[in-house]
Amino acid sequence: MALDVYQFPCLNDNYGFLIHEPVSGCTATIDTPEVEPINRALEDKGWHLTHILNTHHHFDHAGGNEALKKQWGCQVVGAANDAERIPGIDVRVVDGENLVFGKTSALVLEVPGHTSGHIAYYFAEEGQAFVGDTLFALGCGRLFEGSPQQMWTSLEKLMALPDATRVYCAHEYTQANAAFALSVEPNNPALIERAKEIDALRAKGRPTVPTTIGLERQTNPFVRPMSEEIQATVGLTGAQWVDVFAETRRRKDNF
Numbered sequence: 338m339a340l341d342v343y344q345f346p347c348l349n350d351n352y353g354f355l356i357h358e359p360v361s362g363c364t365a366t367i368d369t370p371e372v373e374p375i376n377r378a379l380e381d382k383g384w385h386l387t388h389i390l391n392t393h394h395h396f397d398h399a400g401g402n403e404a405l406k407k408q409w410g411c412q413v414v415g416a417a418n419d420a421e422r423i424p425g426i427d428v429r430v431v432d433g434e435n436l437v438f439g440k441t442s443a444l445v446l447e448v449p450g451h452t453s454g455h456i457a458y459y460f461a462e463e464g465q466a467f468v469g470d471t472l473f474a475l476g477c478g479r480l481f482e483g484s485p486q487q488m489w490t491s492l493e494k495l496m497a498l499p500d501a502t503r504v505y506c507a508h509e510y511t512q513a514n515a516a517f518a519l520s521v522e523p524n525n526p527a528l529i530e531r532a533k534e535i536d537a538l539r540a541k542g543r544p545t546v547p548t549t550i551g552l553e554r555q556t557n558p559f560v561r562p563m564s565e566e567i568q569a570t571v572g573l574t575g576a577q578w579v580d581v582f583a584e585t586r587r588r589k590d591n592f
């Protein structure tokens with residue numbers, strides 16, 4: 338059974354997520370983009386915050402850690418290899434570790450590239466993944482602290498999850514990402530269709546998150562370096578996938 342997820346906007350274009358395991362009552366916020374909306378969400382749901390699950394150290398992800406920990410006495414979970422940059426960290430996790438969360442657990446995946454210590458939380462039984470700024474709907478995070486090879490390895494790790502996995506990305510960037518995706522793979526029918534759906538959702542002010550692994554595999558240019566059309570667009574026909582990815586990412590930075 339899926340975890341109860343409550344999704345709400347924070348800051349300019351971040352999403353906050355509360356996850357709730359009903360048997361134990363365990364409730365986590367995925368990152369702490371903004372304290373006030375997180376507290377409002379907890380009040381709306383009548384949930385008591387027990388955990389903060391951090392994906393990475395950036396301010397729009399860990400900026401509310403200290404205040405929420407002080408208020409709720411909750412446990413702060415973050416990457417062991419980035420512990421000095423995760424405010425208030427209590428539980429240090431590593432790749433492949435199973436993090437117990439009430440009656441269920443999350444597999445911790447180290448997915449460096451956007452930051453060197455970025456992690457994702459994959460609830461395998463429930464088919465839900467919280468990926469921070471590593472993978473976006475039709476996009477991926479900027480390479481602030483990692484190499485293209487590192488990010489590509491991280492994206493491959495996520496793409497190995499089942500197609501039906503629901504993917505909760507930390508930002509609503511999808512419409513802008515779709516414009517770029519169409520510029521590098523204009524004849525992908527699934528992408529053309531999806532771009533229309535995204536425009537319709539955004540026109541109604543509705544979120545495009547969560548996405549799924551299967552949908553990203555069909556439409557996200559950053560995980561499609563095997564596409565002959567993308568290879569041709571970026572001038573790297575027949576090149577290594579990691580190089581096609583690197584060039585696609587570079588072009589997006591200047592789009």
Ligand code: ZN
Pocket residue numbers: 393395398451470
């Ligand atoms: Zn970030």
Ligand code: FE
Pocket residue numbers: 395397398470507508
């Ligand atoms: Fe972010």
